[in-house]
Structures are given as C-alpha cells and as structure tokens.
Amino acid sequence: MKILLFFISLISSSLLFSAGEYRCGSIECDAFQADVSDKASLQRGLSTYMNYCYGCHSLKYSRYKRVAEDLLIPLDIYENNLIFDGSKIGELMEISLTKKDAIDWLGAYPPDLTLEARLRRPDWIYTYLRNYYPDSTRPYGVNNKVYQNVNMPHVLEDLETNLSKSEYDQVIYDLTNFMTYVADPSAEQRKRIGTYVLLFLVIFTAFAYLTYREFKKDLK
Numbered sequence: 001m002k003i004l005l006f007f008i009s010l011i012s013s014s015l016l017f018s019a020g021e022y023r024c025g026s027i028e029c030d031a032f033q034a035d036v037s038d039k040a041s042l043q044r045g046l047s048t049y050m051n052y053c054y055g056c057h058s059l060k061y062s063r064y065k066r067v068a069e070d071l072l073i074p075l076d077i078y079e080n081n082l083i084f085d086g087s088k089i090g091e092l093m094e095i096s097l098t099k100k101d102a103i104d105w106l107g108a109y110p111p112d113l114t115l116e117a118r119l120r121r122p123d124w125i126y127t128y129l130r131n132y133y134p135d136s137t138r139p140y141g142v143n144n145k146v147y148q149n150v151n152m153p154h155v156l157e158d159l160e161t162n163l164s165k166s167e168y169d170q171v172i173y174d175l176t177n178f179m180t181y182v183a184d185p186s187a188e189q190r191k192r193i194g195t196y197v198l199l200f201l202v203i204f205t206a207f208a209y210l211t212y213r214e215f216k217k218d219l220k
C-alpha cells in the first residue's frame with residue numbers, strides 16, 4: 001500500500017511540474033518542440049549558426065566531420081561552404097576570438113554553445129532569440145526580455161526586419177533545433193537502439209516463456 005501511495009505521489013508531482021510554464025527571464029517561454037530527425041531543418045540551422053554565430057561562439061566539444069556526417073552533408077560540400085578559417089574537417093569547432101579581445105570589444109566573453117541547449121533548455125534559446133527590443137540606453141541600442149542587459153548585439157536584426165514573423169520564427173526554430181542536436185548528437189541513435197533493445201526483450205521473453213513451459217512439463 002505504501003508503495004502504491006509512493007508511486008501515486010511521484011506521478012502526480014511530475015504531472016504538476018510538467019503543467020507549470022517555464023519562465024524565460026521576464027516573460028514566459030514560448031513552446032519549442034525539437035525534431036532532430038528533420039535533417040533539412042538541422043542543415044538550415046547549421047548554416048545560420050556558421051554564418052551568424054560562429055564568429056563569436058565556438059562549438060568546441062564537437063567536430064566538423066561529425067556534424068557533416070550526422071546531418072548527411074557531403075564532406076567536400078561542407079568543407080567548401082561552411083568552414084571559413086581554413087580548419088581541417090577532422091578538427092574541433094574552435095574559434096580564434098580570444099578572451100581579452102572579446103572583453104575589450106563586447107564587454108563579455110561569448111561562451112561556447114555546444115552544451116547550451118542542455119544548460120538553458122531549447123525553449124529558452126528559442127524565446128531569447130525572438131525577444132530583442134530597441135533600448136537606447138544600451139550600448140547596441142537593443143535589450144532582451146529573456147536576458148536583461150545582455151552584452152550580445154542583436155546579430156539577426158537584419159533578418160528579423162526583412163523577413164515576415166513566421167519566416168523569422170522558422171529561422172530561429174531551425175537554429176535552435178540545430179543547437180539541440182549539437183548538445184546531444186547521439187540522441188537519435190540512442191532512440192533507434194532503444195527500439196531494437198525493446199524488440200529483443202519481447203522476443204527473448206517469448207522464448208524464455210516457452211522454455212519455462214517445457215521445463216515445467218518435466219516437473220509434473
């Protein structure tokens with residue numbers, strides 16, 4: 001009985017927590033549902049990342065080659081179009097910006113973002129990049145509702161002004177989806193293996209049961 005009560009309280013508390021909305025700074029997080037099996041979305045996100053973020057934010061726990069292979073991008077196409085600093089395809093995704101330069105120019109060091117989607121959660125990133133607003137008191141003339149007084153300029157401002165709202169949301173969706181993938185690149189493979197493991201267990205259980213029945217016959 002005690003065990004039953006324990007499980008009921010466990011389930012109800014997890015339901016309670018999942019029902020509560022997450023906060024993203026001063027506002028509520030917008031819903032974000034990653035789909036790391038959508039390679040086209042991940043490829044678009046990677047392209048946005050390399051063009052708009054990689055100048056400041058490394059992805060140093062990941063390698064170009066691994067990303068290219070996971071996202072089904074031929075290595076030569078990847079090398080010619082997405083590596084701008086002459087790095088080799090097998091190298092880690094590091095950048096040349098030094099801490100000192102960054103602090104001189106930006107007032108803060110742009111952190112490595114390989115694990116950002118695990119640190120902050122994807123919906124935080126998705127909401128953050130869609131909530132810059134004009135603020136003349138700040139050095140770049142912008143502020144952010146999710147990250148007050150952030151030292152990062154609104155690097156996607158041109159995109160946001162030139163695209164429709166739904167197009168911009170799609171760009172940020174793909175970018176966040178890519179960051180979700182890069183924070184846990186084996187997630188998809190793990191799910192696939194999980195399915196095989198369950199299948200194996202079902203088949204194994206069936207055979208174990210048949211063996212058990214055979215043995216039982218002899219015992220009678």
Ligand code: HEC
Nearest residue numbers: 052053055056106108109110111120125149150151152155
């Ligand atoms: C000009 C350099 C620069 C570029 C380009 C840039 N950022 Fe940043 N970013 C920063 C700096 C500096 C910070 C740290 C801000 C602070 O601490 O106030 C930061 C912080 C962040 C954070 C919050 C990190 C944390 O958890 O504290 C995220 C997320 C982020 N950037 C994402 C991006 C993405 C995505 C892009 C590309 C669309 C991008 N950044 C492009 C400079 C940059």
